Amino acid sequence: MTTTALLAYFERVLSLTEAEKSLVAEAFQERKVKRRHFILQKGDVCKHHTFVVAGCFRMYLVDDKGKEHNLQFAIENWWITDIASFYAAEPSSLYIEALENSTILQLRKEDQVKFFDDNLTFNRIFRALTENALVNAHRRILQNISxxxxxxxxxxxxxxxxxxxxxxxxxxxxxxxxxxxxxxxxxxxxxxx
Amino acid sequence: MTTTALLAYFERVLSLTEAEKSLVAEAFQERKVKRRHFILQKGDVCKHHTFVVAGCFRMYLVDDKGKEHNLQFAIENWWITDIASFYAAEPSSLYIEALENSTILQLRKEDQVKFFDDNLTFNRIFRALTENALVNAHRRILQNISxxxxxxxxxxxxxxxxxxxxxxxxxxxxxxxxxxxxxxxxxxxxxxx
DNA sequence: GGCAGCCCATAAGGTAGTTTAAGAAAGCGA
DNA sequence: TCGCTTTCTTAAACTACCTTATGGGCTGCC
CATH class of the missing domain: 1.10.10 (Arc Repressor Mutant, subunit A)
Structure with missing residues (x-):
């Protein structure tokens, strides 16, 4: 079962009922991505939350001079999503590229709303994930300027x-x-x- | 009523019932802070979410060489919290200082749990706030490196x-x-x- | 009203990090 | 296994930004 790692991940935050576990299996879709292939390119709207089951990704920006700047990496048990594009449903300015042959689990935005928006447990879990990401982002900003x-x-x-x-x-x-x-x-x- | 601005802020995300509005009035505490006074200092645990009703604040780090680095400003209708310290309940490495005489509304962590944790609407609102902050943080990181x-x-x-x-x-x-x-x-x- | 403290500007010399170029080593696809 | 692309390193010239120092203007305070 490919959602095993994801369920384990969620249960580190809060424990789930059997019904909630089924929801996860139903809502997330497995996908294989080959090295150097993209799951997001500049101009696309980011429509999925992506959880990495196996492999490695990078998310990066290409600036005016054509230079690439890595914003984030993701390996097993990490999430990788352009949240700015995802939440605002705007075209992304970023690329997400597989650095190795990889396996991922993806949650479409519509399915997040459909399956999880009314569920208090998943609201708490997704809030905790976002808080965690925000703490890391703040640490990185501090480091960059100091x-x-x-x-x-x-x-x-x-x-x-x-x-x-x-x-x-x-x-x-x-x-x-x-x-x-x-x-x-x-x-x-x-x-x- | 000092929570007017805060309620208006919340209702830009989701509308609230009268009962929920009362909860806000009950949970948040008003406080006045004079210019150059601190609402958080290095070593303290950050115990409040702070919403700025009037005035201006900065949150900053002091590095090994004694230099200050501003991480964030906040004026009317902004939030200012050291989320790393708040969520992990660890001593903060930051200072939050009033740059003007100010009025704030504070929510203690215990009260957030007590009043809002079981409430789906507030879970969504706080998740939206965090998502928003994360989007801003990502933009700033990108800018810093590019x-x-x-x-x-x-x-x-x-x-x-x-x-x-x-x-x-x-x-x-x-x-x-x-x-x-x-x-x-x-x-x-x-x-x- | 005068002093203290802060804020802004300017300039000279120094350091962290970039650019360009070039060569050797290692991994990858066919 | 060959050829190609990518990777790592080194070096020299260059640029962005820092440090230190100085002076003048503004504001708040007794």
């Missing part, structure tokens, strides 16, 4: 060691907001000391 | 013109993540062109 690139890299290594083996330095540099060349000099300096 | 200080300043002017008259350039510079001196050179350059 730390150097080296400090951010060290924090990234400590906080997400599981990403190190799966992501190239190009991807990590883009997430930290520096060029791969500069990340390379940071790494060199760290090994030296 | 824009220059000048671009961020221009966007700040466009997005929050009402802040211009009320905040010093020192406060704005700290929000943008640059020194006041550099903001001054940006402003000079803009006038010249």
């Amino acid at each position: 730390s150097t690139a080296e400090e951010r890299y060290l924090d990234f290594l400590k906080r997400y060691p599981q990403f190190l083996q799966r992501l190239s330095n190009v991807q990590i540099a883009s997430y930290l907001g520096v060029t791969p060349e500069f990340l390379s000099t940071i790494r060199k300096k760290m090994i030296g000391s | 824009s220059t200080a000048e671009e961020r300043y221009l966007d700040f002017l466009k997005r929050y013109p009402q802040f211009l008259q009320r905040l010093s350039n020192v406060q704005i510079a700290s929000y943008l993540g640059v020194t006041p001196e550099f903001l001054s050179t940006i402003r000079k350059k803009m006038i010249g062109s």
